[in-house]
């Protein structure tokens with residue numbers, strides 16, 4: 001398996017986020033990058049550093065003003081007297097408010113929907129590197145059966161002009177859009193335990209991208225306001241958005257059955273390539289603690305994706321720190337390789 005990464009992805013590492021009335025450890029720690037990197041090297045995969053290309057593939061999916069905001073917000077914040085060391089919004093517009101301000105606090109609230117995206121001086125270099133990894137991985141897929149974009153920070157909650165759920169730039173959506181230029185129709189299948197609400201929004205009216213997401217019931221966990229089964233796409237994309245919300249404590253058989261349903265949709269769609277938003281936070285030992293997926297479950301999932309026999313771009317999403325995190329990635333890859341060989 002060809003693995004794409006960039007060392008700057010490890011830079012972003014805020015310590016805390018504010019949730020449930022308290023500061024708690026920020027889940028997307030730099031150790032995640034180090035764990036994924038170590039597993040790929042130990043297992044003998046070819047690891048390639050992504051070059052930094054232009055921003056165009058990013059602004060093909062994201063609002064250019066939002067991208068400029070991400071590049072500059074920390075400098076604006078740190079020049080504001082009395083502001084703390086980390087950029088965290090504390091006021092947001094609701095669906096009844098539609099005036100976009102240009103001053104810092106208003107703009108920050110406009111471009112975010114929660115306190116889950118703390119920003120430091122290292123955030124833009126990391127999220128930019130993560131997006132460039134996705135872009136380069138998409139480009140390298142031509143002529144290869146599969147490529148792994150070792151993205152971190154993750155991306156699937158990010159909208160064209162909104163950071164959300166620890167996501168700033170939607171790596172999988174940027175890569176999927178780019179793949180449509182080479183492969184025509186593309187299916188994006190999201191198996192992170194949280195609904196891929198940003199990806200859903202980006203492709204909701206598109207006829208050339210099928211989006212399937214398997215995730216915990218959004219009434220019970222983020223993103224709360226999207227991810228329901230009746231969200232099926234609109235316009236040219238009607239029927240091409242397929243959500244499968246599952247209950248808490250879902251185990252391997254039900255999860256794999258949902259993957260089978262998604263993969264049957266993929267086969268019916270007959271895409272030229274498949275992208276996978278590959279999260280491991282559905283795991284039984286993940287600190288998110290929603291599903292109970294085992295190493296055997298991830299291995300079987302890998303086998304079933306490989307059995308599609310289509311060019312496949314694997315894009316890393318969630319999956320948080322536990323002694324087992326690396327083993328979930330290893331299991332998925334072992335299943336994928338077993339079917340491919």
Ligand code: ZN
Nearest residue numbers: 192194281318
């Ligand atoms: Zn997640």
